[in-house]
Amino acid sequence: MAKDTLTITDNRTGKTYEVPISEGTIRALDLRQITVDKDDFGLMTYDPAFMNTASCRSSITYIDGDKGILRYRGYPVDQLAENASYLEVAYLLINGELPTEAELDKFTDDVTHHTFVHENVRTFIDGFRYDAHPMGMLCASVSALSTFYPEAKHVMDRDIRRAQMVRLIAKMPTLAAWSYRHAMGMPFVYPSNELSYSANFLQMVKRIAEPKFEVHPEIVKALDVLFILHADHEQNCSTNVMRSVGSSRADPYVAVAGAAAALYGPLHGGANEAVLRMLREIGSLANVPAFIKEVKSGVGGRLMGFGHRVYKNYDPRAQVIKRLADKVFDLIGKKSPLLAVALELEKIALSDDYFVSRKLYPNVDFYSGLIYEALAIPVDMFPVMFAIPRTSGWLAQWEEMLLDKDQKIARPRQIYTGYDERKFVQMKDRTAAVATPELKSNARETD
Ligand code: ACO
DSSP: OOOSEEEEEETTTTEEEEEEOBTTBOOGGGGGGOOSSTTOOOOOOOOGGGTTOOOOOOSSEEEETTTTEEEETTEEHHHHHHHOOHHHHHHHHHHSSOOOHHHHHHHHHHHHTTOOOOHHHHHHHHTSOTTOOHHHHHHHHHHHHHHHOGGGGOTTOHHHHHHHHHHHHHHHHHHHHHHHHHHHTOOOOOOOTTSOHHHHHHHHHHOSSOSSOOOOHHHHHHHHHHHHHTSOOSSOHHHHHHHHHHTTTOOHHHHHHHHHHHHHSTTTTTHHHHHHHHHHHHOSGGGHHHHHHHHHHTSSOOOTTBOOSSOSSOOHHHHHHHHHHHHHHHHHSOOOHHHHHHHHHHHHHHHOHHHHHTTOOBOTHHHHHHHHHHTTOOGGGHHHHHHHHHHHHHHHHHHHHHHOTTOOOOOOOOOOOSOOOOOOOOGGGOOOOOOOOOOOOOOOOOO
């Protein structure tokens, strides 16, 4: 009869071991019993970049890359984008269930009444150089919030923890908008309690001297949808950082700063910016065939916004975003000249055997940059636009980690490849060290 176990024969010793299989995995620690002699530490797995290691059990986000499925707490992301607001989705991620009307009202009220930041934060942001990158300012200022809420370090106290989660969701748009305003040399705009989460963010970014800020509700909805689509994506690079920093019981402000720093990297939160730069470089429809030829020959780099490590059928977020892009361009009344280039690239790529055989489809970033561009949001702000909604996902994952009895401080093992013990060399006896050759990285992962 079939058993849920794995039998391993160690050919070094001839011994056989049986380890349990549960939820499609074996426990790495079950391998530790496999030793060659009593001094042997025991077998480990080598898995740089966690390519085949589940670091946690999670009930927040489900992805099936082959089928193009993305669900938050069981709900398909396109249904959430169609029917819910971003705050409703943030509530769902954090609490596991969609809120009732009363629960959503309370949550919205809590978030709305925590959007202001201490006035010293304003001075702090003011202190950055005139040309500081908004993402650098966001990382630093969210980390600085830790100093305003020293009680936040009591992460195992539910009430305290929940208060910081609300604060973070509420204050990230303020910090993000102020980082942008500082970079633009414009005065800061304070939050407005009358506006929704996304409308408030837009007014803090865009408002100049209008006594009443007005924006088309469909534009607000479009931003809300973008926020929903970026809210969580299971164990991606920045979420892994959030869990890892949080595993030392550091407070959530510094943990979010760490996660945002990971998101800042061009291999993670920067792909939509790369798409826009690529579209600008191609410039016109006439240049599309030559560009595709270059991509296929391998000399022209990649078709940015295409392909995904997990989604090998289609990226469910991309389909929602494409519809959204059409809507936003219609509302604004002018189409970006780059849209035609994007559409042509997509048309060719979806019918070309090079892309089809490699299962390369448009991903979430292919159209999101064009929408941000249409909303006159500069490319430097794109990772910031990602960090705002991802905060709710980071926090949901952080709390799940804290409450998970299986979790401890994150502390991977290594395979030591350095010297054996050496005797200390006095300065006068040393020769110049040979420079370490630069290692070539082939990493391209984004999420
Ligand atoms: N354009 C052209 N060729 C591509 C592309 C692309 N965008 N993506 C993959 N390929 C090719 C590779 O050259 C390779 O070809 P080969 O088998 O002939 O060598 C094959 O497809 C497989 O590529 P891998 O790099 O092994 O695929 P992987 O799953 O590791 O990469 C990734 C996924 C990093 C997203 C990749 O598709 C890529 O670089 N895309 C462009 C960047 C991008 O849009 N990133 C955003 C991802 S979504 C998000 O972050 C929210």
